[in-house]
Every structure is written in C-alpha cells, then in structure tokens.
Amino acid sequence: MVLSKLQITNFRNFSSSSFEFSPNLTLIIGENARGKTSLLEAVYASVYGTGFRESREIELILWDQDDCIVDGQFIDGDVKQRFQVQLLKTGETRVQKKFYVNKTIKSALQYRKNQMQAVLFAPEQIRIITGSPSRKRRYFDTVISSVDHAYKKSLRSYENALRRRNKVLEVYQNESDALRELSYWNALVVEHGMELTKKRASYIQFLNDHPHVEGKEFRIEYHPNNISMLVLSDVLSKELRFRRTLVGPQKDDFEIFLKGKQHNNVSLYGSRSEQRMAVFWLKLNELKLFEKDSKEKPLLLLDDIFSELDDHNRELVMKMIKDHQTIATTTEEDIQKIVQIPEVIIEL
Numbered sequence: 102m103v104l105s106k107l108q109i110t111n112f113r114n115f116s117s118s119s120f121e122f123s124p125n126l127t128l129i130i131g132e133n134a135r136g137k138t139s140l141l142e143a144v145y146a147s148v149y150g151t152g153f154r155e156s157r158e159i160e161l162i163l164w165d166q167d168d169c170i171v172d173g174q175f176i177d178g179d180v181k182q183r184f185q186v187q188l189l190k191t192g193e194t195r196v197q198k199k200f201y202v203n204k205t206i207k208s209a210l211q212y213r214k215n216q217m218q219a220v221l222f223a224p225e226q227i228r229i230i231t232g233s234p235s236r237k238r239r240y241f242d243t244v245i246s247s248v249d250h251a252y253k254k255s256l257r258s259y260e261n262a263l264r265r266r267n268k269v270l271e272v273y274q275n276e277s278d279a280l281r282e283l284s285y286w287n288a289l290v291v292e293h294g295m296e297l298t299k300k301r302a303s304y305i306q307f308l309n310d311h312p313h314v315e316g317k318e319f320r321i322e323y324h325p326n327n328i329s330m331l332v333l334s335d336v337l338s339k340e341l342r343f344r345r346t347l348v349g350p351q352k353d354d355f356e357i358f359l360k361g362k363q364h365n366n367v368s369l370y371g372s373r374s375e376q377r378m379a380v381f382w383l384k385l386n387e388l389k390l391f392e393k394d395s396k397e398k399p400l401l402l403l404d405d406i407f408s409e410l411d412d413h414n415r416e417l418v419m420k421m422i423k424d425h426q427t428i429a430t431t432t433e434e435d436i437q438k439i440v441q442i443p444e445v446i447i448e449l
C-alpha cells in the first residue's frame with residue numbers, strides 16, 4: 102500500500118490543506134516552524150491514529166478548534182482505500198477519537214488491522230539509546246504493539262490493573278484487608294505482566310538474531326523485572342510500607358552493546374555517532390519486523406535526519422529510501438545531501 106494524498110483539517114498549524122505524495126520519495130521543505138514536522142506527524146497520525154511527539158494528543162488539534170481530521174487516500178494494488186481519523190476535544194485535556202475506513206466507522210483496532218505500517222526516524226530518537234528505562238520501554242511497547250494487537254491490549258489491561266492495585270496499596274495498611282482487596286488485581290497484573298515480559302523477550306531475541314548494521318555488530322540485553330504470584334506474596338509487606346507496586350514489567354530495563362569493544366555499553370560509553378548507529382540498527386530491524394509480519398513494505402518517515410548524517414550512514418539511508426515509499430523533511434541547506442532525486446517536493 103502507498104499513501105497518495107492527505108487532506109488535513111485543523112491539525113497542528115494547518116487549518117485546511119491537501120498534499121499529494123510520490124510512491125517513491127517526497128521531500129517536504131521549508132523554513133523553521135513552517136510545519137514540516139507537523140505534516141509528517143499528520144501522515145503518522147493517518148497510519149497509527151496518534152502523533153509522534155511528546156505532547157498530549159489534544160495538542161494535535163489547531164489551537165482554539167474543537168476537532169481535527171486527517172483524511173488519507175492510500176493505493177493498494179489498484180484499489181483506493183480511504184483512512185480517516187478524527188480527534189474531538191471532550192474536555193480540558195481529553196480527546197475522543199473516531200476512525201473510518203472507506204467512510205465506515207471502525208474501532209481503533211479494526212482501523213489498524215486494515216492500515217499499513219510506518220517507520221519514523223527523527224534525530225531526537227537518539228534518546229531511545231541515551232534516555233531513561235521508561236523511554237526504552239515506551240519505544241519497545243510502540244514497536245511490538247504495532248504488529249501485535251494482543252500485546253497492546255495486555256499493555257492497557259496491565260497498566261489499568263497496576264493503577265488500581267496501587268490505589269489499594271495507598272488505602273489499605275492492614276495486611277489481610279489489603280490481600281482481600283488485592284487478589285483480583287494481582288491475578289490481572291500477573292497474567293498480563295507475564296505476557297508483556299514474554300513478548301518483550303521475544304522481540305529482543307529478534308533483535309539479537311539480526312545484529313549487524315554497516316559492518317558493526319550490536320547486542321541487546323533484556324533485564325526483565327519478573328512478576329508472579331510468588332514474587333507478589335514475597336514483596337507484599339514491603340509494598341505495604343512503600344504503598345505501591347514494587348515489581349513487574351513497568352521496571353524492565355534494556356542495555357545495548359557494541360561488539361568488539363571493551364567498554365561497549367552504547368548508552369554509557371558510545372560516541373554520538375555510535376549511538377546514532379544504534380538507533381539505525383533498531384530502525385532497520387523495525388523495517389525487517391514489519392516486512393516479515395505483513396509482507397508489505399512500511400512507509401518511511403524521515404524528520405530532519407539529513408543534517409546529522411555522516412558518510413557512514415548516508416549510504417544506508419539512501420538504500421532505505423530507494424527501497425521504500427519515503428516522506429522526508431529537510432531544510433534548504435541540507436537538500437544537496439540527498440542523492441536520490443525526489444519525485445514530489447512539497448514547499449511549505
């Protein structure tokens with residue numbers, strides 16, 4: 102499937118605009134703050150129904166407006182498919198989302214089942230390597246969820262059960278009262294927590310099965326914080342003192358290593374370019390995962406990555422661009438760094 106057109110209404114700084122895309126390379130160019138990243142984010146939202154920046158979802162809606170719509174036309178063989186996402190403000194910070202495929206309303210899950218995949222590269226993703234364990238977990242959760250809907254459901258159920266469990270621990274101080282109130286939530290956090298751990302481990306195995314990128318070899322270690330009924334009963338008195346859940350996959354961590362070096366933990370000792378290469382390694386594996394999962398090539402979204410490319414990864418990026426429908430943002434100065442000739446240029 103390829104994206105051919107996108108109509109966006111009240112999304113970020115766009116009140117109403119329409120764009121066409123090449124099945125190969127489309128470049129979005131423009132001065133700072135013209136909306137390059139916002140347009141790329143609209144494409145991402147048309148694929149995943151959500152933005153990719155750290156802000157809350159309500160901030161996708163143009164200031165002072167009540168709703169926004171991204172309306173994408175995709176081509177699947179010779180069939181046209183229309184994917185629409187609408188976000189409606191329902192409170193100070195809350196939004197309701199509506200999904201349509203070919204004008205028929207769908208659940209978020211059905212929408213995703215029909216829709217393609219996209220892989221996003223942005224310079225700030227270096228934080229997957231250098232950032233906190235929670236940022237790493239969020240990254241892996243997003244990747245696994247995009248191919249495994251059951252994982253996404255487990256994640257939601259786990260987070261919800263964990264919240265409720267923490268509430269119980271806040272309120273009850275007596276061990277037997279707490280146990281009575283906890284038993285329902287314990288069963289849920291164990292069931293879903295174990296599922297998350299198992300699937301995270303399996304994705305980490307997939308990464309370790311594909312360790313190479315541009316002559317470098319990476320390795321990732323998964324440090325699960327295992328949850329089980331036994332672990333929960335062992336830790337209960339401590340949890341009652343701390344008044345919160347102390348075990349489970351919300352405490353998992355990951356470490357990435359570059360092979361062939363002594364101090365080779367990339368987050369701690371890697372140079373900027375080694376850390377960037379580690380991001381490329383993860384991203385290439387996202388592409389591989391999506392291709393394996395659906396036999397269909399994902400859409401490649403590149404936000405402002407040309408400014409930071411060195412000779413080493415430039416070739417890699419050009420290869421990826423050749424192989425995928427690509428939408429890339431760039432500034433005027435960096436345009437000559439792109440070897441591939443764009444078929445469509447969107448000037449903002």
Ligand SMILES: Nc1ncnc2c1ncn2[C@@H]1O[C@H](COP(=O)(O)OP(=O)(O)OP(=O)(O)O)[C@@H](O)[C@H]1O
Binds near residue numbers: 113
């Ligand atoms: N919800 C919103 N409503 C209106 N404007 C917004 C909203 N969210 C962001 N903006 C504004 O949209 C403008 C475009 O932002 P964007 O990040 O897309 O620019 P850009 O072209 O990628 O810039 P740069 O070259 O600096 O990366 C900014 O001025 C930003 O403040």
Ligand SMILES: [Mg+2]
Binds near residue numbers: 137138139405
């Ligand atoms: Mg930008």
